[in-house]
Amino acid sequence: MKTLITTGEGPFGLRHAQAPDPVPAPDEALVRVRAVSVNRGELALAAVSPAGTRLGWDVAGTVVEAAADGSGPPPGTRVAGLADGGGWAEHVALPVSRLAEIPGTVTDEQAAALPVAALTAWYGLRKAGPLLGRTVLVTGAGGGVGRMAVQLAAGAGARVVAWTGSPGRGQGLAGLGAEVVSTYEQAEGGASDVVFDSVGGEVLTRAFVTLRPGGAAVVYGNTTRSALVLPADWGRARPGVCLHHLFLFDEIGRQDPAADLATLLRLCADGRLDPQVALTSSWDDPAEALKRLEGRAVNGKVVLLLT
Structure with missing residues (x-):
C-alpha cells in the first residue's frame, strides 16, 4: 500500500x-x-x-x-x-x-x-463539570480544537468567551456561539468559571486571573513552550480553583472513545457541530x-x- x-x-x-x-x-x-x-x-x-x-x-x-x-x-x-x-x-x-x-x-x-480535535474539546470540557449558565473562556479559539470547544460549550448552555492571537483568527467564532471574541492583548470577557487553554505562558496566566472561586482551568497544550506562572495569590484569591491537564492519548484509556466519537458524529449530522x-x-x-x-x-x- x-x-x-x-x-x-x-x-x-x-x-x-x-x-x-x-x-x-x-x-x-x-x-x-x-x-x-x-x-x-x-x-x-x-x-x-x-x-x-x-x-x-x-x-x-x-x-x-x-x-x-x-x-x-x-x-x-x-x-x-x-x-x-x-x-x-x-x-x-x-x-x-x-x-x-x-x-x-x-x-x-x-x-x-473530528477525532483528535473534537474528543480533546469533549473530554476537556467534561473535566470542568456542568457548563449550563457558566462562563467558559477558550484560548487558542481560532484553531481546530478551540472551534470545537466554542461550539460544545455554547451547546451545553455556557456563555463563551473566545481569545485568539489576532482578529483574523477570530473570524467565524461569533457564529459558532462565542458571545465575546477578543485578542490576547485585549483580554476582554470579564470573569470566567472555566478556562480551556492550549497556549500556555502569559496567555494562560492572564486567563487564570479571570477565574472565579471554585472555577477550573483545563490545559491541553502549550504552544508558547513557556513555563506556567500563576499569580502570587492564585489560590487565596480563588478558593476551590482546580487546574487540570489533558493529554488525549492518555485520557482515552479512561473513557469510551468509540461511543463519544459516535455522539460527536451525530451532533455533526444534526447540524449542531460544524x-x-x-x-x-x-x-x-x-x-x-x-x-x-x-x-x-x-x-x-x-x-x-x-x-
Whole structure:
C-alpha cells in the first residue's frame, strides 16, 4: 500500500512510500482510508522525527475487513477513527474501541476532522463539570480544537468567551456561539468559571486571573513552550480553583472513545457541530496545505484526500 513518510527535512518533508498492508489484531478492523486530517502536533512530530517515520491520527474511510473477534462494524461501513500513528496511509488497522460509524449525511472530510480535535474539546470540557449558565473562556479559539470547544460549550448552555492571537483568527467564532471574541492583548470577557487553554505562558496566566472561586482551568497544550506562572495569590484569591491537564492519548484509556466519537458524529449530522474544515488538499502534494496550517493561515481543520 501507499503511505506518507517523513524525509527528515522538517515538518513539510513528506514523501510517498510503499509499505506492507497492516495485519489487524483480533479487536481491530482494517479500514481503507479516504480522508485524513492534520493536527499541529503531527507537524511538530514531523519536524523532529527521523526519515521514514509514519504519522497520522485522524482517519475516515470504509471497513474492508471486520474485527476477527466479532466486535465492531461489518465490511462496507463508513467509519472515522483514531490511530496511534500511521494513519496517513491507504489502509490502517484501527481498534474498534476507537472508531465509530459515520452517519450518511456526514462527509469523509468532515468525519476525518473530528477525532483528535473534537474528543480533546469533549473530554476537556467534561473535566470542568456542568457548563449550563457558566462562563467558559477558550484560548487558542481560532484553531481546530478551540472551534470545537466554542461550539460544545455554547451547546451545553455556557456563555463563551473566545481569545485568539489576532482578529483574523477570530473570524467565524461569533457564529459558532462565542458571545465575546477578543485578542490576547485585549483580554476582554470579564470573569470566567472555566478556562480551556492550549497556549500556555502569559496567555494562560492572564486567563487564570479571570477565574472565579471554585472555577477550573483545563490545559491541553502549550504552544508558547513557556513555563506556567500563576499569580502570587492564585489560590487565596480563588478558593476551590482546580487546574487540570489533558493529554488525549492518555485520557482515552479512561473513557469510551468509540461511543463519544459516535455522539460527536451525530451532533455533526444534526447540524449542531460544524467540524470547521477550512482547507482540503490531495495527499499527493500536501506541502502547501501544511505550510498554511503551520503559519496559522487556516482557521479550522486541514484535511487531506486520498486519490
